[in-house]
Amino acid sequence: MTCPDFDWKGFVLDELPAPERRRMEEHLQSCAACRQEVESYGLTITAMHRLPVREIPRRISFVSDPVFEPNWWQRFWASAPRLGFASAAMLSLAIVVHAFATRPPAPVATAANAQVEQKIQAEVERRLPAAVDAALEAKVQAKLTPVMTEFSGRLQEFEKKSRDQRNADLRDISSAFDVLQKKVNNVYLSAARYGGD
Numbered sequence: 001m002t003c004p005d006f007d008w009k010g011f012v013l014d015e016l017p018a019p020e021r022r023r024m025e026e027h028l029q030s031c032a033a034c035r036q037e038v039e040s041y042g043l044t045i046t047a048m049h050r051l052p053v054r055e056i057p058r059r060i061s062f063v064s065d066p067v068f069e070p071n072w073w074q075r076f077w078a079s080a081p082r083l084g085f086a087s088a089a090m091l092s093l094a095i096v097v098h099a100f101a102t103r104p105p106a107p108v109a110t111a112a113n114a115q116v117e118q119k120i121q122a123e124v125e126r127r128l129p130a131a132v133d134a135a136l137e138a139k140v141q142a143k144l145t146p147v148m149t150e151f152s153g154r155l156q157e158f159e160k161k162s163r164d165q166r167n168a169d170l171r172d173i174s175s176a177f178d179v180l181q182k183k184v185n186n187v188y189l190s191a192a193r194y195g196g197d
Contacts, residue, residue: 003027003034012041 010016011024028035077083 003031006034008034008037008041012038012045 006024006027007016008024011021016024028038
């Protein structure tokens with residue numbers, strides 16, 4: 001049996017049956033490494049027994065406990081989106097209440113009012129397409145600008161990588177050409193040395 005086959009922790013804690021324990025004691029007499037391991041386990045258990053016995057705390061507070069949670073109004077006040085939504089809702093409610101509470105009497109429809117309405121409608125129809133086109137163009141431009149910026153950045157990065165790769169390839173070709181030139185020169189020298197042409 002090899003040393004790893006023994007359960008030295010069970011031996012030190014006296015949890016093994018008697019035949020297994022006797023066999024381990026016989027092995028301990030001949031193996032210094034196992035003896036040292038058993039002594040270290042024994043020292044650990046002795047140190048554990050010397051620790052003072054303390055009462056287990058009844059309650060340990062954690063940060064996740066409800067005691068530490070903020071009140072509903074603290075959570076509401078700390079949240080900017082909720083506060084903004086509440087402000088917008090109160091403003092909308094105030095506008096609606098004001099509109100219904102101070103409703104002016106209905107104006108009497110006259111020919112002058114009809115002409116004014118027609119002029120307003122004509123002006124709106126004249127200005128609306130240009131305003132829509134301008135707003136649409138601004139929106140498209142706003143969406144295209146980041147895309148074009150990213151594209152130009154990627155294009156520059158690709159060009160740099162291509163330049164670096166081309167330079168590396170040229171260096172490789174140049175070094176291969178130099179090696180080939182040296183080999184050709186060696187062949188010429190050998191041929192000249194041994195009478196070849």
